[in-house]
Amino acid sequence: xxxxxxxxxxxxxxxxxxxxxxxxxxxFRGEQRAKFLGDAxxxxxxxALREAVRVRNRLERELGKPRTDRTVVTxxxxxxxxxxxxxxxxxxxxGPGGKPVIRDVYVVTWHPTPHTTRxxxxxxxxxxxxxxxxxxxxxRVAKEREVYGAPLQTGxxxxxx
Numbered sequence: 054x055x056x057x058x059x060x061x062x063x064x065x066x067x068x069x070x071x072x073x074x075x076x077x078x079x080x081f082r083g084e085q086r087a088k089f090l091g092d093a094x095x096x097x098x099x100x101a102l103r104e105a106v107r108v109r110n111r112l113e114r115e116l117g118k119p120r121t122d123r124t125v126v127t128x129x130x131x132x133x134x135x136x137x138x139x140x141x142x143x144x145x146x147x148g149p150g151g152k153p154v155i156r157d158v159y160v161v162t163w164h165p166t167p168h169t170t171r172x173x174x175x176x177x178x179x180x181x182x183x184x185x186x187x188x189x190x191x192x193r194v195a196k197e198r199e200v201y202g203a204p205l206q207t208g209x210x211x212x213x214x
Contacts, residue, residue: 060122062105065089073098075105081118088112119201134186137206138162138193144174159189163196171196 063076074091088108095101113120134141140160148154157177164170175189194204 059102059106059109061109062102075101077105077109077112079109079112079116079118081113081116084116086112086116119203119205121201134159136190136193138196139186139189142174159185161189161192161196163193163200165196165200 061078063078064074065076066073072091073093074089074095076087076089078085078087080086090101090105090108092098092101095104110120138161140162142158142160144156144158146154146156158174159177160172160174162170162172173192175185175192177185179185180188194206197204197206
């Protein structure tokens, strides 16, 4: 969280340049918007901060970003499946007679509250590769809707992995 106590709002104080105010930055789905709100223009430090919060909320609405103080990740080059929060893995279980068995699964991960991670798996053995991936993606979108109020990843899930 920024020192302002508001996500996406930073304090700028450069006495040499006589620049004092709040800098608002909002990034969502690769698009970034920014605006500087000077203290002098808005009638002081507190009023400028209040206006910065209003501007940040307006910019988030324009970009379609859900209003939350948490980090919102919508895409990452590190995702092996093309869907954030869905990974292909192998799970070690105990089979009949207690013998170790390795099962192919898709692991779905989400964060219902800050510092809390939840995960579940969808079996590739039970549903097949494509159906398991489709179910995992649907589950992830449902969890995004539950946590953020709307799905964050647009479009249909990538085909195959």
